[in-house]
Amino acid sequence: MPPLMTLLIYVLAGVSMGLLALCTGLPAAPLAGALLGAALVSMSGRVEIAQWPAGTRTVLEIGIGTVIGTGLTRASLEQLQSLWKPAVLITLTLVMTGLVVGLWASRLLGVDPLITLLGAAPGGISGMSLVGANYGVGAAVAALHAVRLITVLLVLPLMVKLLTPLGVGNS
Template sequence: MSSLATLAIYILAGLGGGLLALRTGIPAAPLAGALLGASLVSMSGRWDAAHWPPGTSTGLEIAIGTVIGTGLTSAALTELRHLWRPAILITVTLVATGLVVGLWSSRLLGVDPIITLLGAAPGGISGMSLVGAEFGVGAAVAALHAVRLITVLLVLPMVIRLVLSFTAGHSSS
């Protein structure tokens, strides 16, 4: 099969997974669904690896950066004026924890430290996978982040609802 036809299969699998996931109502459903759809096709072994045309990866990185950047509005900047201390605390804590967990996982489980450090990093799947690709471990990093992302997207909303229902029932008004 031609590489263009193979790429089309992956794109359709990602599109189908993203559209199907939209029906679930989970946060970031299109991203998680597209990730699952394309990865299931890839893991099936029925098709060769997708080879994106030159420059496509750069274009997609620019598009992802643009989507994220458009969310950083003047309102977000105003909020950051009030939230700069938690932002620093959370960032430092997540980076330090990612380093500790990444190095610990590498030693304990005998996995390449580049994979575990990037896999434990607090970045998003797209960013960390792209950094991993530059080190030649993009697929492994993407797999670790996919597990984390899907788990967080499924578990955290339930935990938040549980905490909110518990705190609403115990408010001191």
């Protein structure tokens, strides 16, 4: 099959599942849906691995960075003035926990430490997958983060609903 046709199949699968996921109302559903759609095509073994045209990855990385960057507003900066202590504490705790869990998982399960360290890192799926791709382990890191992301998106909203009536977070 021509590479452009293969790429089109992956894009259609990602777009279709991303749009379908919008109906779920879950946070970041389009991202999770697109990831699942493209992954299902890839894992089926019926379609060759997509070969993205030169420069496409860079354009997509710039796009992802731009989308994330536009969410950081002046209001975000103002909130950070009062939230910098929890931000530092949460960041340090997540990074240290990611390092410990990543190294522990590698040793316990015999998996490449690079994969488990990047897979346990607190970054988002797109960012950490791109970092992993630079080291040649992007697919494995994406798989770990996909499991984490989908689990968090399913469990955390439920936990918030269950804990909110109990007064948790209501100050």
